[in-house]
Amino acid sequence: MELRIPGPTPCPPAVLEAMTKQMINHRGREFSQIFTEITARLKDFFQTKGDVLLLTGSGTGGLEAAVANCFSPGDKVLAVSNGAFGDRFAAITQVFGAQVQRLNFPWGAAVDPEGVRQALNENPDVKGVLVTHNETSTGITNDLQSISAVVKEFDKLLLVDAISSLGCVDLPMDAWGCDVVVNCSQKGWMIPPGLAMIGINERGWQAVSQAKMPRFYWDFNAAKQYAAKGQTPWTPAVSLCYALLAALEMMAQEGMPNIFARHARVGRTAREGVKSLGLTLFADEAYASNTVTAINAPTGVNGDDLRRLLEKEYQVVLAEGQGKLVGRIFRIGHLGWVSEENIQRVMEALAAALPQVGFTPTRVAASS
Amino acid sequence: MELRIPGPTPCPPAVLEAMTKQMINHRGREFSQIFTEITARLKDFFQTKGDVLLLTGSGTGGLEAAVANCFSPGDKVLAVSNGAFGDRFAAITQVFGAQVQRLNFPWGAAVDPEGVRQALNENPDVKGVLVTHNETSTGITNDLQSISAVVKEFDKLLLVDAISSLGCVDLPMDAWGCDVVVNCSQKGWMIPPGLAMIGINERGWQAVSQAKMPRFYWDFNAAKQYAAKGQTPWTPAVSLCYALLAALEMMAQEGMPNIFARHARVGRTAREGVKSLGLTLFADEAYASNTVTAINAPTGVNGDDLRRLLEKEYQVVLAEGQGKLVGRIFRIGHLGWVSEENIQRVMEALAAALPQVGFTPTRVAASS
Numbered sequence: 001m002e003l004r005i006p007g008p009t010p011c012p013p014a015v016l017e018a019m020t021k022q023m024i025n026h027r028g029r030e031f032s033q034i035f036t037e038i039t040a041r042l043k044d045f046f047q048t049k050g051d052v053l054l055l056t057g058s059g060t061g062g063l064e065a066a067v068a069n070c071f072s073p074g075d076k077v078l079a080v081s082n083g084a085f086g087d088r089f090a091a092i093t094q095v096f097g098a099q100v101q102r103l104n105f106p107w108g109a110a111v112d113p114e115g116v117r118q119a120l121n122e123n124p125d126v127k128g129v130l131v132t133h134n135e136t137s138t139g140i141t142n143d144l145q146s147i148s149a150v151v152k153e154f155d156k157l158l159l160v161d162a163i164s165s166l167g168c169v170d171l172p173m174d175a176w177g178c179d180v181v182v183n184c185s186q187k188g189w190m191i192p193p194g195l196a197m198i199g200i201n202e203r204g205w206q207a208v209s210q211a212k213m214p215r216f217y218w219d220f221n222a223a224k225q226y227a228a229k230g231q232t233p234w235t236p237a238v239s240l241c242y243a244l245l246a247a248l249e250m251m252a253q254e255g256m257p258n259i260f261a262r263h264a265r266v267g268r269t270a271r272e273g274v275k276s277l278g279l280t281l282f283a284d285e286a287y288a289s290n291t292v293t294a295i296n297a298p299t300g301v302n303g304d305d306l307r308r309l310l311e312k313e314y315q316v317v318l319a320e321g322q323g324k325l326v327g328r329i330f331r332i333g334h335l336g337w338v339s340e341e342n343i344q345r346v347m348e349a350l351a352a353a354l355p356q357v358g359f360t361p362t363r364v365a366a367s368s
Numbered sequence: 369m370e371l372r373i374p375g376p377t378p379c380p381p382a383v384l385e386a387m388t389k390q391m392i393n394h395r396g397r398e399f400s401q402i403f404t405e406i407t408a409r410l411k412d413f414f415q416t417k418g419d420v421l422l423l424t425g426s427g428t429g430g431l432e433a434a435v436a437n438c439f440s441p442g443d444k445v446l447a448v449s450n451g452a453f454g455d456r457f458a459a460i461t462q463v464f465g466a467q468v469q470r471l472n473f474p475w476g477a478a479v480d481p482e483g484v485r486q487a488l489n490e491n492p493d494v495k496g497v498l499v500t501h502n503e504t505s506t507g508i509t510n511d512l513q514s515i516s517a518v519v520k521e522f523d524k525l526l527l528v529d530a531i532s533s534l535g536c537v538d539l540p541m542d543a544w545g546c547d548v549v550v551n552c553s554q555k556g557w558m559i560p561p562g563l564a565m566i567g568i569n570e571r572g573w574q575a576v577s578q579a580k581m582p583r584f585y586w587d588f589n590a591a592k593q594y595a596a597k598g599q600t601p602w603t604p605a606v607s608l609c610y611a612l613l614a615a616l617e618m619m620a621q622e623g624m625p626n627i628f629a630r631h632a633r634v635g636r637t638a639r640e641g642v643k644s645l646g647l648t649l650f651a652d653e654a655y656a657s658n659t660v661t662a663i664n665a666p667t668g669v670n671g672d673d674l675r676r677l678l679e680k681e682y683q684v685v686l687a688e689g690q691g692k693l694v695g696r697i698f699r700i701g702h703l704g705w706v707s708e709e710n711i712q713r714v715m716e717a718l719a720a721a722l723p724q725v726g727f728t729p730t731r732v733a734a735s736s
Contacts, residue, residue, distance in 0.1 A: 001390070008391040008606055019387040019607060022369070023376040023560060025685050056562055057425045057585065060602040064585040096582045186603060192391060194424055194562045194605030214582065216460045217425065217432040234428040235554060237562030237605065238376055239387060317393050 002345050005319040006136045006164055006292040006333035008186035008193050011243070015191050018246035019239045026238060032230025034245055039227065041248040042197055045256065046181060047172040050201035053223040056237045059163040059184035062196030064092050065218035066159050066180050067130075070204065072212035073097030075127040078119055078156075080147070083107050084137035084322040089130045089161050096213045101126065107325065108138050108294075110287035113146040120154045128157035128207065134165035137322045139283045139294035139331065141169060148176045157207050163187055167251070168263045168291045168335045179204040187291070188259075190250070190336040191243040198223075263290040266334045266343055273347040274332075277354065278362035282329045291335035294321075296328070298359040303330040306357050313356075314349035370713050373687040374504045374532055374660040374701035376554035376561050379611070383559050386614035387607045394606060400598025402613055407595065409616040410565055413624065414549060415540040418569035421591040424605045427531040427552035430564030432460050433586035434527050434548050435498075438572065440580035441465030443495040446487055446524075448515070451475050452505035452690040457498045457529050464581045469494065475693065476506050476662075478655035481514040488522045496525035496547075496575065502533035505690040507651045507662035507699065509537060516544045525575050531555055535619070536631045536659045536703045547572040555659070556627075558618075558704040559611040566591075631658040634702045634711055641715040642700075645722065646730030650697045659703035662689075664696070666727040671698040674725050681724075682717035 003010050024030050035054070042052040055065055067089075071077060077098045079090030082105035094100045103119045105111050111131065120126060129151045134141045144160065151158045159180045162171055166181065167188025173181050181199035185191045200208075200220065208220050222233040251259060267290030271281060274295050282294035297303035303320070304327050310316040319331040332346055354361050371378050392398050403422070410420040423433055435457075439445060445466045447458030450473035462468045471487045473479050479499065488494060497519045501512045512528065519526045527548045530539055534549065535556025541549050549567035553559045568576075568588065576588050590601040619627060635658030639649060642663050650662035665671035671688070672695050678684045687699040700714055722729050 001392075003391060003393065005393055005395075007603065008394060010391055016388040016390070019560075020384040022384070023371060023378055023554070024369075025371065025373055025687075026376060026561075027373075027688065028679070028685065057429065058603045058605070061425065061429075061585045092584045095584045184603075186391070186606075192387075192605065192607035193394075193603040194608060214464045216463045217429045235375065235426045235552075235561040237426070237560065237608070238554075239560035239607065239611075240562060240605070243607075311396070317396065319393075320395065 002316045002342060004332050004334065004342065004346055005317060006331065006335060009190055009333065009336035011190055011192060012250065012337050014246050014250060015243045018242040021242050023238055026235055027231060031238070034241055035230045038241060038245050038248060041252060045167050045251070046199040048174045048199050048201065050174065050199060051224060053198040053200065053220060053227065054232060054236065055196040055198065055218065055223065056194065056234065057196050058193050059182070059196060060088065062182040062184055062198060063089055063161060065196065065215070066182050066198060067093045067096055068213040068215040068218055069220040070128060070157060070159060070180060070207040070211050071096070071098050072210065074099060076101060076123065076125050077128050077130060078103060078123060078126045079130045080111050080116060081105070081132065082109055082111050082138065082140060082142070083132065083135035085135055085161060086132040089132060093130065108140065108283040110140050110284055111142040111147060113143060113150045116147055117150045120150065120156065126156055128159060130159050132161040133171060134169070134289050134291055136164040136292050137325065139289045139292045140287045141165065141289045142287065144171065145176050148178055152177045157203060164291050164335060168259065170260050173199050174201065179207070185240060185244060188336050189244060190247045191240060194237045194240045195244060262339070263335065266338050266340055267291065267293065269340045269343045270332050270334050273343060276362070277347065277350055291333070293332045293334065294329045295332070297330060301357045301359055302327045306330060306353060309353050309356060310349050314353055316346055316349040370684045370710060372700050372702065372710065372714055373685060374699065374703060377558055377701065377704035379558055379560060380618060380705050382614050382618060383611045386610040389610050391606055394603055395599060399606070402609055403598045406609060406613050406616060409620060413535050413619070414567040416542045416567050416569065418542065418567060419592060421566040421568065421588060421595065422600060422604065423564040423566065423586065423591065424562065424602065425564050426561050427550070427564060428456065430550040430552055430566060431457055431529060433564065433583070434550050434566060435461045435464055436581040436583040436586055437588040438496060438525060438527060438548060438575040438579050439464070439466050440578065442467060444469060444491065444493050445496050445498060446471060446491060446494045447498045448479050448484060449473070449500065450477060450479050450506065450508060450510070451500065451503035453503055453529060454500040457500060461498065476508065476651040478508050478652055479510040479515060481511060481518045484515055485518045488518065488524065494524055496527060498527050500529040501539060502537070502657050502659055504532040504660050505693065507657045507660045508655045509533065509657045510655065512539065513544050516546055520545045525571060532659050532703060536627065538628050541567050542569065547575070553608060553612060556704050557612060558615045559608060562605045562608045563612060630707070631703065634706050634708055635659070635661065637708045637711045638700050638702050641711060644730070645715065645718055659701070661700045661702065662697045663700070665698060669725045669727055670695045674698060674721060677721050677724060678717050682721055684714055684717040
């Protein structure tokens with residue numbers, strides 16, 4: 001089976017093998033060593049001298065944690081969105097009692113930093129800004145560096161959903177001035193879901209010290225306090241920690257620049273591949289994501305019918321459209337444990353399947 | 369290594385092996401089948417015709433979820449506690465804005481149902497009651513059936529922390545009238561940490577429909593809605609679902625009465641073992657837990673020194689005292705994948721180690 005969704009991503013054999021290790025005492029020395037090494041290695045990938053906290057939960061839990069630790073009920077928060085995950089970040093913030101000022105861009109378009117500047121000019125009382133680095137629902141990588149520069153012109157707190165970007169594409173958290181960066185395990189790290197990682201700098205900690213939204217399980221102060229002794233406040237997902245350490249060792253061997261270059265190559269291969277079949281990209285290619293590609297279903301074709309056919313007859317699993325895009329697009333995940341050969345297999349399957357749903361590819365994929 | 373802490377518990381080889389299965393689409397048919405079978409089997413063990421929700425997080429996350437879904441800020445909640453975990457349940461409820469009325473019993477004693485009746489008489493405006501079934505910090509199993517009967521006399525909502533009991537000792541949720549029952553993966557289920565399970569009945573759902581505490585990631589309505597299609601609202605800990613299914617199959621083969629009887633035998637073996645060494649139990653033996661035993665450190669001996677010695681020289685890992693009991697007690701976990709032989713190994717190690725810390729056992733353990 002060729003699993004090509006934007007998470008969970010396939011796990012390398014070394015990662016799966018790591019999870020066969022027996023449980024240990026999460027309050028003992030061995031776990032503390034594993035935890036400490038994971039944290040140090042994560043900081044390399046977050047490119048930060050700040051803290052990286054490890055939480056047991058999935059990505060949405062990480063987003064909730066970031067919100068609940070940084071804001072107080074009634075705080076005005078600017079939620080910038082150009083897709084389903086930007087909307088989710090905003091929804092969480094609203095549920096926890098913030099006054100959410102939404103700044104929406106069309107799905108498939110990138111966030112315009114100029115629009116962020118205007119919104120901040122019009123809303124000087126904003127406490128912080130929420131931005132999605134890579135919008136998984138549409139396949140757009142927003143220009144986070146420029147957006148962050150604008151947010152910092154106004155000296156505002158910046159929370160970044162980097163769930164499907166960090167570890168795959170460059171995100172120098174400190175250099176770009178991102179205060180709180182949320183990530184999770186089943187994306188670039190090539191391990192199963194169940195862990196969230198939070199990068200946080202001094203500015204982020206200042207916000208935590210003032211924030212009054214309720215949190216207990218997600219409490220960053222508790223996480224920091226226990227991290228000092230190589231522990232987590234509540235029992236961590238031990239087997240996923242084993243997996244993460246194995247994956248981080250693999251990633252350190254490959255090296256960050258090589259990982260980013262591989263994702264860039266694979267992303268290009270995916271986009272060129274679908275275009276060569278006569279399909280069209282859903283999102284603005286100038287901001288095309290190197291971790292996920294969204295493709296318009298051909299006219300008259302339901303994207304979900306195509307996906308079901310690909311899975312049943314070609315053992316290729318692609319992702320559905322989300323929210324208003326159900327059936328209208330389908331998505332190829334190409335992050336984590338992925339190479340050009342994986343994408344080639346997807347293109348071969350598409351070339352064979354498309355005629356079966358009534359669409360004639362302009363030409364078969366390159367290697368067929 | 370003999371890991372004898374009250375979670376994470378050791379995992380059987382079949383469980384570890386199950387986690388080597390490759391990732392699949394959590395929105396696809398195969399995951400849906402796994403999820404549906406897990407849920408059905410969990411309902412057998414929760415002994416409920418209500419719902420069992422599967423959340424990605426650890427046990428404390430499950431407690432937070434129960435609180436946030438059942439209450440509104442300002443609600444008066446009676447928090448019954450006789451240990452560290454009862455206190456934690458109360459603390460979460462307070463953090464989320466409830467007016468917490470505490471009813472504390474001494475650590476090492478059981479909750480007295482008569483005390484609960486008196487508290488409810490004195491606080492007729494209480495919205496719900498929090499109770500810990502098995503207090504892991506002291507090794508007491510509270511008489512949940514009697515406590516629940518009292519709570520139901522007053523027609524109040526009952527939330528139960530059953531984290532270290534359910535799946536090990538009898539807890540017929542429906543028969544006893546427990547409305548919301550919280551459990552998690554690294555205890556009786558013999559799998560790694562990272563999943564929480566919530567049993568909830570009709571009365572529980574009524575509370576959810578009125579509750580106004582903020583929740584997004586933990587939202588029970590979202591979990592129920594997605595469960596209807598065999599999914600979770602957010603990406604689940606897929607590898608732990610594989611593990612859980614494998615464990616549930618093993619548990620179904622052994623059978624619930626046999627599992628409970630095994631825990632009763634093992635618990636008795638632990639208590640008789642330590643007493644035969646001349647050690648004393650910390651908690652009231654009339655309410656002794658069959659999943660964890662707390663033992664007083666001998667006079668003049670620091671329990672943590674003894675634990676370190678046991679780990680270093682005898683490869684036996686026991687748990688520390690929590691909160692005010694640090695160093696004063698040590699604990700033996702005997703839940704999940706455990707038999708009398710495991711306890712016998714602990715007793716042999718204790719018999720050998722105790723003289724090294726200056727305590728002469730009254731006699732060596734039976735089999736030595």
